[in-house]
Amino acid sequence: MKPVVAIVAPGSMGAALGRRLVEHGVSVLTSLEDRSEVSRRRAAEAGLRSVQPAELLDADFLLSVVPPGAALQFAERVAGLLRAARHKPTFVDCNAVSPVTLARIATAISDAGAPFLDAGIIGFPPRAAAAGPHIYACGPQVERLRVLRDFGLEIRLLDGPLGTASALKMAYAGITKGIVAVGTSMLLAAERAGVAAPLRAELLESQASVLAGYTRSIPGMFGKAYRWVAEMQEIASFAGDDPAAVQLFSAAAALYERLAADVAGERREAMTLERLLEPPPAH
Numbered sequence: 009m010k011p012v013v014a015i016v017a018p019g020s021m022g023a024a025l026g027r028r029l030v031e032h033g034v035s036v037l038t039s040l041e042d043r044s045e046v047s048r049r050r051a052a053e054a055g056l057r058s059v060q061p062a063e064l065l066d067a068d069f070l071l072s073v074v075p076p077g078a079a080l081q082f083a084e085r086v087a088g089l090l091r092a093a094r095h096k097p098t099f100v101d102c103n104a105v106s107p108v109t110l111a112r113i114a115t116a117i118s119d120a121g122a123p124f125l126d127a128g129i130i131g132f133p134p135r136a137a138a139a140g141p142h143i144y145a146c147g148p149q150v151e152r153l154r155v156l157r158d159f160g161l162e163i164r165l166l167d168g169p170l171g172t173a174s175a176l177k178m179a180y181a182g183i184t185k186g187i188v189a190v191g192t193s194m195l196l197a198a199e200r201a202g203v204a205a206p207l208r209a210e211l212l213e214s215q216a217s218v219l220a221g222y223t224r225s226i227p228g229m230f231g232k233a234y235r236w237v238a239e240m241q242e243i244a245s246f247a248g249d250d251p252a253a254v255q256l257f258s259a260a261a262a263l264y265e266r267l268a269a270d271v272a273g274e275r276r277e278a279m280t281l282e283r284l285l286e287p288p289p290a291h
Contacts, residue, residue: 010034011155014059014067014097016082017043018051021141022073024133025161027054032159037067062089069153070097073129077238079103083113090120098123098152102143104181106245107171114170125150126170128177134160146172178246182257185236186243188229189260191222192267195284196277204284223285230278234268237261 014037015026026036038056040048051058064070064086074082079101090096099117101110101124110126117124124147131141139162145153146166157163166172198207211219229236240261247253270277 010159011068012037012066013156014038014064014070015056015073016064016070017074018047018054018056019073019075020050021129021133022071023047023050023054023056024135025071025073026051026056028134028160029156030055034159037064039064061085062093065089065093065095065097067097069100069156071100071102071127073102075235075238076104076109076242079105080109080113080116083116087116087120087122090117090122096120096122098125098149100125100127100145100153101174102127102129104128104177104239104242105174106178106242107174108245108248109242110171110174123149123152124170125153126173127153128173128180130177130180144173144176146170175246178243181239182243182246185229185239186257186260188222188225189240189263191218192226192229192281193263195222195226195281199280199284208284219285223287226281226285229264230267230271233264233271236264237268240264 010033012035013026013029015022016039018026018038018040022038026038029036036054036056037059038051039061040051040058041061043051048058059066070086072079072082072086083099083101086099090099099122101113101117105113114124114126125145126147127143127145129141129143134140142162142164144164144166146168147170150165153163154165166176195204195207198204208219238261240257244254244257244261247257267277
């Protein structure tokens with residue numbers, strides 16, 4: 009029997025996961041309450057069915073795929089609905105949050121009487137004819153999530169208590185998005201110092217793969233920088249006992265906050281980075 013899955017919210021990742029499930033014959037619910045026209049169009053194109061928030065609880069699984077800064081608030085809203093519900097879906101937190109935040113989310117949902125699982129998504133939104141992303145999951149009765157493998161999602165089960173999947177996501181995102189922060193800050197510093205051109209030439213000669221990676225990842229970050237602020241703060245929390253790492257990722261949060269404001273405004277730094285990362289002319 010095919011499960012019914014609810015996904016909130018229909019952002020680029022949530023809608024793409026929903027589309028993958030719909031393509032495999034699964035009924036996917038979502039809520040478009042207070043969502044933008046872009047989100048509404050994205051949900052419709054993915055084949056997601058819009059319902060009232062309370063109707064999300066009719067699903068077998070409710071996947072929370074929201075910005076990290078909104079994850080706890082969303083869980084608390086759902087918990088309020090769950091307390092009065094006769095049917096309680098398995099709540100799967102798929103957000104980039106630290107184990108500390110994850111524990112607070114788990115408490116809110118578990119106290120409302122619903123099963124809870126911890127999940128971390130690693131990779132890009134699903135695309136046609138492409139595998140992934142990997143969805144790592146853990147927690148009591150995590151085996152029940154295995155059924156979604158039959159409907160197009162790459163579910164990878166982890167041994168360990170709640171927080172294990174979130175810890176893996178934090179470590180991975182700290183590396184990948186931390187590298188983007190380092191490259192971004194040094195390219196801008198080089199521009200301010202007047203050495204951007206020779207730096208680019210040296211990178212092209214001695215670190216071509218690094219430069220190629222930044223050519224893709226830094227411009228790709230611009231539209232996501234506002235969401236990465238809270239994620240860097242969560243990673244700083246994950247780093248916890250390492251003061252240097254806490255400072256590092258707190259600084260990365262500040263960098264992304266500044267870039268988000270720049271992208272939404274005059275785009276001075278964004279245009280500088282785009283110019284520095286333009287592919288060299290073909291000969």
